[in-house]
Amino acid sequence: MPEIPKAYEPRAVEEKWYRFWLDSKCFAADPQSAKPAYSIVIPPPNVTGVLTLGHVLNNTIQDILARLARMKGFETLWLPGTDHAGIATQTVVEKSLRKQGVIKHRDELGRDKFLEKVWEWKEKHGGIIIEQLKRLGASCDWERERFTMDPEYSRCVQNVFIDLYHKGLIYRGKRMVNWDPSARTALSDEEVEMVEERGKLWHFKYPLADDAGRAVPGEFVMVATTRPETMLGDEAVAVHPSDPRYANLIGRRVLLPLRDKLIPIIADELVDPKFGTGCVKVTPAHDPADYEMGMRHQLPMTVVIAADGRMSAEAGEEFARLDRMEARKAVVEKLEALGLMTKAEDYTHRVGYSQRSNVPIEPYLSSQWFLKYPAVEKSTHAVAHGEIRFHPERWSKTYLHWMGNIKDWCISRQLWWGHRIPIWRRDDEEKCQIESPGEGWTQDSDVLDTWFSSWLWPFATMGWPQETSALKKFYPTTDLVTGPDIIFFWVARMIMAGYEYMGEKPFQNVYFTGIIRDKQGRKMSKSLGNSPDPLDLINQYGADALRFGVMRSAPLGQDVLYDEQQVELGRNFCNKLWNACRFRQMQAGEVEGEIDPAKLNADDKWILLKLHAAITELTEALDHYKFNEAAQILHRLLWGEFCDWYLEAAKAALADPAARDNTLAVIDFVLSNTLRLFHPFIPFITEELWQGMGFNAELPAGQGGQTIMYAHWPKPLDEDFRAHYGLNDAAAKFVDMRNELVTQGRNLRRVGGIQSGKKVKFIFAPRTALSAHDLEAVKILLHAESIEAQPDYQAPKGTPTAHCEMGDLYLPLEGVADVGAEKERLTKELAKVQAEIDKAQQKLNNPSFSQKAPPAVLAEHQQRLADWQAKHAQLAATLAGLA
RNA sequence: GGGCGAUUAGCGCAGCGGUAGCGCAGCAGCUUUACACGCUGUGGGUCGGGGGUUCGAAUCCCUCAUCGCCCACCA
Numbered sequence: 001m002p003e004i005p006k007a008y009e010p011r012a013v014e015e016k017w018y019r020f021w022l023d024s025k026c027f028a029a030d031p032q033s034a035k036p037a038y039s040i041v042i043p044p045p046n047v048t049g050v051l052t053l054g055h056v057l058n059n060t061i062q063d064i065l066a067r068l069a070r071m072k073g074f075e076t077l078w079l080p081g082t083d084h085a086g087i088a089t090q091t092v093v094e095k096s097l098r099k100q101g102v103i104k105h106r107d108e109l110g111r112d113k114f115l116e117k118v119w120e121w122k123e124k125h126g127g128i129i130i131e132q133l134k135r136l137g138a139s140c141d142w143e144r145e146r147f148t149m150d151p152e153y154s155r156c157v158q159n160v161f162i163d164l165y166h167k168g169l170i171y172r173g174k175r176m177v178n179w180d181p182s183a184r185t186a187l188s189d190e191e192v193e194m195v196e197e198r199g200k201l202w203h204f205k206y207p208l209a210d211d212a213g214r215a216v217p218g219e220f221v222m223v224a225t226t227r228p229e230t231m232l233g234d235e236a237v238a239v240h241p242s243d244p245r246y247a248n249l250i251g252r253r254v255l256l257p258l259r260d261k262l263i264p265i266i267a268d269e270l271v272d273p274k275f276g277t278g279c280v281k282v283t284p285a286h287d288p289a290d291y292e293m294g295m296r297h298q299l300p301m302t303v304v305i306a307a308d309g310r311m312s313a314e315a316g317e318e319f320a321r322l323d324r325m326e327a328r329k330a331v332v333e334k335l336e337a338l339g340l341m342t343k344a345e346d347y348t349h350r351v352g353y354s355q356r357s358n359v360p361i362e363p364y365l366s367s368q369w370f371l372k373y374p375a376v377e378k379s380t381h382a383v384a385h386g387e388i389r390f391h392p393e394r395w396s397k398t399y400l401h402w403m404g405n406i407k408d409w410c411i412s413r414q415l416w417w418g419h420r421i422p423i424w425r426r427d428d429e430e431k432c433q434i435e436s437p438g439e440g441w442t443q444d445s446d447v448l449d450t451w452f453s454s455w456l457w458p459f460a461t462m463g464w465p466q467e468t469s470a471l472k473k474f475y476p477t478t479d480l481v482t483g484p485d486i487i488f489f490w491v492a493r494m495i496m497a498g499y500e501y502m503g504e505k506p507f508q509n510v511y512f513t514g515i516i517r518d519k520q521g522r523k524m525s526k527s528l529g530n531s532p533d534p535l536d537l538i539n540q541y542g543a544d545a546l547r548f549g550v551m552r553s554a555p556l557g558q559d560v561l562y563d564e565q566q567v568e569l570g571r572n573f574c575n576k577l578w579n580a581c582r583f584r585q586m587q588a589g590e591v592e593g594e595i596d597p598a599k600l601n602a603d604d605k606w607i608l609l610k611l612h613a614a615i616t617e618l619t620e621a622l623d624h625y626k627f628n629e630a631a632q633i634l635h636r637l638l639w640g641e642f643c644d645w646y647l648e649a650a651k652a653a654l655a656d657p658a659a660r661d662n663t664l665a666v667i668d669f670v671l672s673n674t675l676r677l678f679h680p681f682i683p684f685i686t687e688e689l690w691q692g693m694g695f696n697a698e699l700p701a702g703q704g705g706q707t708i709m710y711a712h713w714p715k716p717l718d719e720d721f722r723a724h725y726g727l728n729d730a731a732a733k734f735v736d737m738r739n740e741l742v743t744q745g746r747n748l749r750r751v752g753g754i755q756s757g758k759k760v761k762f763i764f765a766p767r768t769a770l771s772a773h774d775l776e777a778v779k780i781l782l783h784a785e786s787i788e789a790q791p792d793y794q795a796p797k798g799t800p801t802a803h804c805e806m807g808d809l810y811l812p813l814e815g816v817a818d819v820g821a822e823k824e825r826l827t828k829e830l831a832k833v834q835a836e837i838d839k840a841q842q843k844l845n846n847p848s849f850s851q852k853a854p855p856a857v858l859a860e861h862q863q864r865l866a867d868w869q870a871k872h873a874q875l876a877a878t879l880a881g882l883a
Numbered sequence: 884g885g886g887c888g889a890u891u892a893g894c895g896c897a898g899c900g901g902u903a904g905c906g907c908a909g910c911a912g913c914u915u916u917a918c919a920c921g922c923u924g925u926g927g928g929u930c931g932g933g934g935g936u937u938c939g940a941a942u943c944c945c946u947c948a949u950c951g952c953c954c955a956c957c958a
Contacts, residue, residue: 007920194954201958225958238958275957282958289956349957394887398953401886405954484953515952545920552906553895558888559951561895565907572920583917629897632905640905647917743924750912750924759915783915783923836902843901848938857901857939864902 004585004692008578010542014684018134026709027139029077031469038074039474040066041458041507042140043482043490047082047147048089048125051132053516053524053562054483056534057554060547061513061627062481063138067680068622069478070139071713077474079461080133080140082126084149086450087183087356090417093121111416111445118417132535137543137683139709144470146461148453149419156460157453158422158434160501165423165432169372170411176291177410179364181309181324182357185414186368188449189407190488192361194350201347202228202332203277205340206237206254213262215255221265222342224276226349227286228335229327231256232315233304234263236282238293241267243278257340258331259316268293285365301365309362324362369412369421369446375499376406382495382505391511391625392557395484402488411449418447455493458506465501480507483515511625514559524562537567544682545570551681552631573635574685577678580643581689584667587654595669597725599662601653601773606735607646609727610637611670612717618677619716634678642670645739645781652776659773668695673714683709737806738774742781744802748811749782751825752800759785765793766807798822798882803874826879833872840865 021027029039040062045055066078090106097103097117106114130145146153164170177186205220221237234256239246246265253262270293271280284294285301294301304315311319311327318334319327335341352361380403382388383396390396412421423444424431431437453460458477462470476498482491491510498506516524524531537546549570554560595604614637621629653663672695679686690696690708717727745762752760762784764770770778770789779787795801795810800822802809843849844861853861 004917006918223958227958270956270958272957280958287956287958289958292956392888397887401954487953541920555896558896563895563907566895568920569907572918575918575920579918579921581917586917632897635906643917644922651916746923747925780915839902843939846938850938852938853901860901868902 004582006579006582008542008575008685010544010574010684011539013688014135014137014543017684017687018137020687021139021707021709022142024707026707027078027141028143029079029141029470029474030075031473033075033473035073035075037077037473037478038066038069039077039079039477040479040481041079041461041477042081043480043486044081044083044146044148044454044457045129046085046088047122047129048085048092049129051129051136051534052531053534053550054513055129055133056136056546057513057516057550057560058481058483059133059136059138060550061511061554061625062479063136063547063683064551064622064627064680065479065481066139067683067709068713070709071676071679071711073712075473077144077470078138078140079144079146079474080130080138080142081146081457081461082129082148083450083454084122084147084418086413086415086418086447087180087185089118089122090415091183091356093118093417096121106416114416135535135538135543137547139683144461148450148457152463153453153456153460154419155434156456156464157419157448159465160456160497161419161422161448161452162432162434164371164374167374169374170369171372172367172369174365174367175370175410176285176288176363176365177368178352178354179307179362179366180354180357180359181307181362182354182359183415184307186364186366186410186412187354187356187361188410188451191355192352193355195353196348197351198346198348199226199351200344201226201276201349202344203342204228204231204257204281204335205342206257206281207340208249209253209255209262213253213255221249221254221279222277223279223281225281226347227283227328228331229311229315229319229324230283230286230304231281231331232259232311232319232327233283233285233302234259234261234281235284235294235299235302236263236266236297238266238268238271238280238282239278240271240273241269243271243273245273245278257338258318258334264297266293266297266299268296286363288363291363291365303365305362305364307364307366309359368410370408371411371452372408373406373493373496375496376403378499379403379492379495382499388495388505388507389509391509394557395487395510395512398484399487399492402492409449411452412444412446413449414445415447418450419453420444421446421448451489451493454490455497456501458494458498459502471502475502476505477507478509480510481513482510484512485515487512512557514554514557516560516562518562532562532564537564541567541571542574542684544574544685548573548631548682551627552635553628555626555628573639574682576639576643577674577682577685577689580638580647581671581675581693583647584664584671585693587664587667595665595725596662599659600666600725601659601663601771602731602735602738603646603649603653603773603777604663604666605725605727605731607642607666607670608717608725609722609732610641610646611673612722612727614641615673615677615714616716631681634681637677638674642674645735646670648781649777652773652780656773656776668693671695675708676711676714679708679711734768737768737804738770738778739781741802741804741806741809742778744804745778745782745784745809745811748800748802748809751822752811752813759783760811761785762787763793763795763810763812764789764807765791765810768806770806795881800825801878803871803878808874823879823882826875826882830872830875830879833868833875837865837868837872840868 062078066076069076094106103109178192180187201224203222203224206223207215208219208221210216223237237254249265250267252265254265256263270289282290282293284290284299285303286305302314304312305324306312309324311322313320319330322330354361380400383399421444422432422434424437424441426441459471459475462468462475464471494506498504518524518530534546546567549566553566614633618630618633621633650663650667653659675686675690687708696706762782764787766789775787793810800811840861844865850858
């Protein structure tokens with residue numbers, strides 16, 4: 001027999017089996033298969049991204065689901081791929097080119113040259129995250145890997161655009177959009193993050209003008225603003241129509257300071273008379289609310305801030321070309337100098353930031369493409385009525401709220417990296433098609449929002465619009481695993497696209513993971529330096545350890561507080577499993593055949609029942625996506641039950657030639673089941689052990705050769721099996737009682753001051769008959785030299801004694817007995833028991849309890865009281881004996 | 884301003900109407916022939932506060948507080 005290492009060494013094992021799985025095509029999904037289908041599409045990571053702990057969480061869950069489905073006999077597709085991630089990728093590449101000194105701005109290269117550079121970048125960095133997912137053990141069907149800018153995929157995107165255009169759902173319009181002045185592109189509402197900021201609320205005086213347009217000395221209108229620089233583009237001052245204070249001002253004009261422009265005082269419902277002075281400056285081109293008012297009152301739209309965030313010529317000589325923040329300062333100074341600023345109070349408000357560039361967004365008037373969402377009603381209904389289920393369910397509220405207030409989607413981006421909008425123009429003509437209509441036509445220069453391609457992901461990856469076998473077999477997909485932060489960006493939109501183009505939902509279940517935080521509850525971020533590299537963790541602890549550690553601490557729907565200690569625990573756990581199997585392998589002896597029911601001892605029955613319970617609970621937990629519970633059940637089964645109790649007790653049976661073979665058969669049975677239960681969580685080590693222990697032989701060669709991946713998922717032991725093997729409550733209870741004896745006995749050693757290593761003799765006065773095996777097991781579990789059954793044993797005074805349900809256990813001390821210590825222990829114990837008695841009695845003495853509580857509860861309490869009283873009597877007697 | 888979630892042992896969580904549990908950390912003792920990535924034992928909580936319903940509440944209802952998310956055009 002080859003030497004088995006004492007500690008599990010993941011590195012080589014992981015490489016070996018991943019290659020084996022790939023070579024054996026274990027991950028391949030066959031659309032022609034007769035088996036029922038199970039499918040997941042991966043949330044495509046950014047093509048140039050690297051693996052984060054968030055990916056680890058998300059993809060481990062998907063891998064568990066996929067591996068579980070395969071073992072349960074489903075034809076399983078986990079479809080992988082990457083997203084071109086428009087802004088993110090373009091920004092990264094541009095930054096890198098700048099850093100290399102190649103360019104200062106992408107304009108220097110021009111569109112085609114720049115795109116070449118991005119593709120180069122993509123080729124170089126594009127595969128990294130995919131390789132990292134492989135290290136994690138992801139069982140994706142890599143042959144089907146897709147990229148949102150693959151030629152076929154791009155065609156899908158453009159065809160969908162063309163279709164929606166012809167349906168009249170896509171239109172172009174000049175609107176106020178969220179503008180990112182750093183990336184110089186429009187953004188959707190979802191890409192804007194509101195950040196609370198401490199700023200100022202400036203109060204300015206605008207001079208009132210007379211009919212001739214001259215300032216009336218001493219008469220002013222007071223306005224307040226957080227954005228002084230926009231006043232250069234003011235076109236009105238607004239008050240509420242029914243505000244008595246200003247009724248007489250409506251229709252008059254003010255002279256806009258710094259610009260010396262006459263602008264009207266208008267009345268608009270939008271103004272809140274209770275806020276500030278009740279007068280609002282109106283900048284129609286630079287504020288969404290003001291824009292609305294501007295439209296209603298037909299005000300000019302003077303643009304004073306340009307696309308790059310600098311002031312335009314319209315802002316006037318003095319301010320043109322100034323950055324908007326510099327202009328703010330300049331305007332304030334100027335107005336202050338003119339005596340028109342009355343105060344600047346501290347003010348906390350929320351400012352929209354670009355999620356990508358992390359700069360304040362600018363409301364900006366520009367021509368953009370918009371989509372009026374299709375299939376809204378169906379998509380709303382599907383989630384509201386459980387046709388698509390969200391886990392945890394509460395996210396459906398968020399979804400429904402958004403769907404109920406849905407606004408048109410700004411889908412055009414002023415970027416180069418992405419799907420170019422299939423619109424062609426010549427003079428006043430416009431055509432919507434993929435290819436150029438011919439000479440003299442130029443294509444719209446905008447590209448589409450990244451999400452306009454990802455919303456097609458569940459079917460565009462499977463060959464749509466062709467009716468492929470993959471679509472027939474695997475659409476709609478079964479589960480989607482993603483974060484709640486992209487519920488609007490992606491989940492909602494996929495649902496709508498699914499209904500619109502497939503006439504069917506894209507997935508049945510959506511599992512929303514939590515967000516990974518550090519142990520202080522902070523989000524992972526590069527700047528905080530609290531974001532560990534998963535690859536380092538895999539290298540140090542192994543992929544299985546990382547997976548198990550993360551799953552152990554990921555409760556459904558709650559954020560995950562990551563602590564490296566969890567990964568360490570995962571490693572320890574793998575090592576425990578390794579050594580449990582190592583123990584079996586060191587026993588030699590071939591894998592035996594059937595378990596002989598006649599030879600089963602109490603421990604065998606007990607562990608088989610524990611296995612049965614674990615399978616039942618695990619199946620239940622996984623059905624409800626409770627992965628942390630599942631991990632805990634596995635932990636308990638292997639560590640707390642199999643290793644701590646069963647294997648130790650089994651050492652007794654293994655020493656008995658008559659029982660040995662049968663015990664080995666039980667061990668093998670339990671281990672074989674355990675490895676399979678563990679496999680979705682920790683695939684590498686389980687495959688290594690499965691193969692190493694020869695369990696493969698149990699299975700016929702099937703799909704992808706012999707592997708634990710296609711071993712069948714354990715089912716709870718059925719009733720016949722349990723009856724045949726005598727597995728019943730009494731059997732379990734018996735061992736529980738016997739183990740109580742062991743625990744108590746271990747305690748006696750301690751009070752007797754016996755060193756853990758020292759072998760001692762116990763005497764046992766049984767109330768329940770124990771077999772020779774049971775006595776032997778107790779002896780081993782107690783590390784005793786011997787345990788002697790003496791029904792009528794009279795213990796000498798001061799003998800540490802444990803009164804158990806099964807009988808009384810004595811540890812006769814040779815020589816010195818620490819009577820004091822034993823007395824102290826018993827007194828403490830007695831007090832505890834007394835407290836329980838008091839509690840029970842108090843309850844039972846309450847007349848309304850005994851009258852109104854159900855008889856079963858009453859009886860239970862009475863029984864409890866009786867038990868405690870009996871225990872009390874025993875302890876008291878022992879204590880009295882010591883004196 | 885609306886909505887959602889959390890609040891149980893030092894930390895992370897389970898329990899969701901009938902004796903407060905698990906893991907880790909802590910403490911004490913152990914090279915017991917699978918594992919020190921280990922073994923054994925053990926201390927620790929008036930279940931965020933206050934009210935209510937009930938024979939009985941961590942669990943149901945109301946209310947307050949703290950923390951965290953999401954949504955909303957108060958300049």
